[in-house]
Amino acid sequence: MIIATPATAATELAQPDHEVVSYHGVSFPKAIGDARRLAAQDAEAAGSGAGFEAAYSHGSAVTTVKIYKWTQARVPDDLRGPVVTREFNSFKHAILSTRSAGQEVRPGREFTVSDGRDVPRLVCAPYVMAQGHMSVPDYQVNFQRDYIVCLGAVNGEFIKTGSRVDHLNYSVTEARRFLDSLARHVWK
Numbered sequence: 384m385i386i387a388t389p390a391t392a393a394t395e396l397a398q399p400d401h402e403v404v405s406y407h408g409v410s411f412p413k414a415i416g417d418a419r420r421l422a423a424q425d426a427e428a429a430g431s432g433a434g435f436e437a438a439y440s441h442g443s444a445v446t447t448v449k450i451y452k453w454t455q456a457r458v459p460d461d462l463r464g465p466v467v468t469r470e471f472n473s474f475k476h477a478i479l480s481t482r483s484a485g486q487e488v489r490p491g492r493e494f495t496v497s498d499g500r501d502v503p504r505l506v507c508a509p510y511v512m513a514q515g516h517m518s519v520p521d522y523q524v525n526f527q528r529d530y531i532v533c534l535g536a537v538n539g540e541f542i543k544t545g546s547r548v549d550h551l552n553y554s555v556t557e558a559r560r561f562l563d564s565l566a567r568h569v570w571k
Contacts, residue, residue, distance in 0.1 A: 406435035406450055408538045409569055416564030417441055434540070441561045444548035448565065450540050457539035462495065462506045470541060471534045475508055478532060487513040491555070496533065496562045498570035505544065505566060507533035509555050531558040537569055 404411045404423045413420050418441035426433035434451030452458075459466055479488055491509035498504050510530045531546040544565070546558035 404437065407540060409450060409542075411437040411448070412568075415439060415568050416561060418446070418561050418564065421445070439561065442548070442557045444546050444557050444561065446544055446546040446558065446561055446565075449543045449545075450537065451543070452540050458536040458541050460536045462503055462535060467506070467534060467536060467541075471506055471508075474532060474534060474543065478510055478530065487511075489513075494559075496559070496566045499567045500570075502570065504537075504570050505533040505535040505542070505562060507531055507544075507562065509558075529555065529558075531555060531562075533562060542569070 402413050406425065411420060411423055418439040421438040421440050423435070423437040425435050427435065434449055436447055436449040438445060438447045461467060475490070479490070481488070489511045491511065493506065493508045495503040496505040496507060508531070510532070511527055512530060513527045527549070529546075529548050531544075531548075533544040535542050544562065546561070548557055
């Protein structure tokens with residue numbers, strides 16, 4: 384599972400200075416909204432069959448966008464259908480099972496992201512992950528990050544996003560701004 388991690392250099396397809404990278408009919412430009420592409424990689428070309436991913440930096444967040452196949456010939460474009468629901472529940476379960484000693488994972492309220500025609504395209508779930516506390520004289524330091532994970536279907540494949548941002552009151556808003564721009568870009 385990938386949660387907002389930049390692509391590795393070993394199978395890097397495009398550096399941020401390339402204008403557009405395309406994969407199965409979806410383009411990944413140098414910028415989407417105010418987000419800048421950090422890297423992109425075609426994991427299928429490397430032989431892993433794991434699809435394609437691009438990482439974007441926006442504000443204090445990093446979001447990875449991944450497109451990958453499913454065992455079925457085509458993933459239906461139905462957010463509430465059994466195929467997307469099953470994959471999304473599996474994705475959420477994997478996040479909750481990443482807890483380690485001293486780590487707390489708190490799920491937030493799920494939401495959808497719509498394209499420019501107001502058609503829901505991504506179902507999303509925010510999480511706050513707290514790594515624990517560290518006491519320093521006169522301070523309590525709390526290590527928290529927000530993760531926002533989303534799933535949908537595009538061109539018969541899954542599209543998954545994972546956003547990571549330091550825990551702030553506007554974290555979901557920060558990620559949502561990019562996700563809205565992404566949806567308007569992908570589903571024109």
